[in-house]
Amino acid sequence: SQTIHQWPATLVQPVGSPLSLECTVEGTSNPNLYWYRQAAGRGLQLLFYSVGIGQISSEVPQNLSASRPQDRQFILSSKKLLLSDSGFYLCAWSSIGVTNEKLFFGSGTQLSVL
C-alpha cells in the first residue's frame, strides 16, 4: 500500500535561518506531489506541485522553493525564513491514472518562525 512520510513534525526556527522540509512517498511510481500551507481559519494554500522529477510549478511565488530530486521525494526549502512563513505545511500526493482525483496527505509539519 502507498504511504507518505513527512518530517519533522514540529520545527522552531529563527528569522533568517534556512529551511528544508522533506517528503517521501512509498508504494507508487511517478506520483504528482504537492506542498500546501494551512493557516488557521484560512484553508489550504497550494504552494508547489510537481508532475515529475525536476518539474516544479509554483502557485505562490514567495520566499519558498521546492525541488524534486527523485521520483518520490519532494523538498520544500527557504534560504532565509520570514515571520510570515510560520504555518502548518503539508505534503501530498496523487496518482496519475485511475485515482488521480484523490489527494493523500502527509502528517504535516508545524513551523514556527521566531
Add this chain to the structure above:
Amino acid sequence: QKEVEQDPGPLSVPEGAIVSLNCTYSNSAFQYFMWYRQYSRKGPELLMYTYSSGNKEDGRFTAQVDKSSKYISLFIRDSQPSDSATYLCATYTGNQFYFGTGTSLTVIP
C-alpha cells in the same frame, strides 16, 4: 467567488446526534467530490469520495452530491466524541484540487 465555500462553524453537538456538514461550489464542471477529516495538528485524511451526483454511504458516514444546486453534504449518524475534528470538502478538475476552509466539529459526550 471562491470555487468551494464551506461554513467554518464551529459546530457543537451531543453524542449520538446526526451531523450535517455542507459545502457549495461554483463550477458545474466539477465531477469529483471528497470529504477529508483532519484532527488537530495532523494531516487531512480522505474520508469519503464520490463521483458526479448521488449518495455514497460508508458506515455512519454518507456523502451526498446535488449537482443541480451545486451542493455537497456529509452526514454523520450516531456521532461519537472521536468524530470531533475539522472536516474539509474538496473537489477536483483538470489537475486542480479545490478545498473548502473546513468546518470544526465537536461532539460532546
